[in-house]
Amino acid sequence: MSSDRYPLWHPFTQMARFHREPQLVVARAEGNRLIDTEGREYIDGVASLWANVHGHSNSHIVAAIQAQTAKLQHSTLLGITHEPAIELGRRLLAHLPGRSHVFFSENGASAVEVALKMAVQYWSNRGQPERNRIAVPEMAYHGDTIGAVSVGGEGPFRDVYGPLLFEPLRFNNAYRYRCDNCATETSCTDTCLQSLGALLEARSKEIAAVIIEPRVQGAAGMIVAPEGHIAAIRALCDKFDVLLIADEVATGFGKTGAMFACDLEGVIPDITVLGKGITGGYLPLSATVTTEKVYQAFHGEEGLKLFHGHTYAGNPICCAAAIASFDIFESEQVLVRARERSELLATLLADLVADHPIVGDIRQQGLMIGIELVGDRETRAPLPAEIEAGWQVCIAARDRGVFIRPLGDVIVLMPPLSIEEDELTQICEAVVYGLNRVPSV
Ligand SMILES: *Cc1c(COP(=O)(O)O)cnc(C)c1O
Secondary structure (H helix, E strand, O other): OOOOOOOOOOOOOOHHHHHHOOOOOEEEEEEOEEEEOOOOEEEEOOHHHHOOOOOEOOHHHHHHHHHHHHHOOOOOOOOOOOHHHHHHHHHHHHOOOOOOEEEEEOOHHHHHHHHHHHHHHHHHHOOOOOOOEEEEEOOOOOOOOHHHHHOOOOOOOOHHHHHHOOOOEEEOOOOHHHOOOOOOOOOOOOHHHHHHHHHHHHHHHHEEEEEEOOOEEOOOOOEEOOOOHHHHHHHHHHHOOOEEEEEOOOOOOOOOOOOOHHHHHOOOOOEEEEOHHHHOOOOOOEEEEEOHHHHHOOOOOHHHOOOOOOOOOOOHHHHHHHHHHHHHHHHOOHHHHHHHHHHHHHHHHHHHHOOOOOEEEEEEEOOEEEEEEOOEOOOOEOOOHHHOHHHHHHHHHHHHOEEOOEEOOEEEEOOOOOOOHHHHHHHHHHHHHHHOOOOOO
């Protein structure tokens, strides 16, 4: 379709480039594959932007959506309630020990906004309104609304909107491959934790909460923190009496090998943010889940309530999809299988991808993978930006029937948990095919 007649403006997309490149028009999807209007199949290597869990067109989830659609399509949660939301609340809490209440929204960014407002109002309701700053590691990503961008990393996502944003307090993130202190050491030097410790030591009385993406900083380039990092941050928050918000929008629902990334270290955050995979990746829904301690600070007089609510929050059809997704988790050993698949993927990456001359670092946690491309493996110098290597690899992979999307020069793989063994091989071979098409420097 010619660009002047094309009606859409796509998210995070340079439209001039969109109209220059071959377009992929998805017509339907089955299992782990997207099928375009020409009938070509592509493995959904990024789970439709990190959301899909059990594959597409899953008959159990589709039937649950259909049944709920025939019964009640929408009714508000402002002051009244409905059964699918109550049941989903119970199902979520059964997997979130130590948590007591679920607040629904419609997307990840909104659920982050809720978490930030909850944290600040928690301290205000408890008579400490001066605790109103948010602490966040460098390179964070929490969504694209103004509050979520405020706590996001510096750079093009944020800088242009600067005048609209509030300033968080920042500490070092756990980016070993490019850390000034431990990049070349045999083990992590914990500089990042020391920087959070120093920040809390100096300013905890003005801090409401620390917000993290537990274990994996997704949009930063799948940066995997070392084992023990979440627990150490939890301990620091306890020591200085600061709330911990865990944004599990990307890491939740099995993507890391555990149901939630915080489970990897037995950590209970004060506020947990869920989105993306919550409905199995079928419909928009998100949740901000909290503990009795936080909930109780809002309980009582009218003025203590949380001033927030979205029209379609906790929509019953979305809840039905999420309940059906939990049925599958509980009946089909999904996590066990996902861990087996991630071990196979680690082997394939080591055998096929790791030795390629422009592959600098491969980071993996469960089925979340980042392959960082470099111009020089010794110095770790990046490739010249104008090559757009990440983009070239992903466009080329389509020739081999694989759909993936890069984050700059980091190739991201994040297949559905239902991915098959032969599909993982096909994904890795497509990556190698793409890597071989990047012009040498
Ligand atoms: C994707 C993402 C969000 C934003 O979710 P949306 O549904 O796109 O608003 C927030 N936090 C993290 C960690 C994410 O990966």
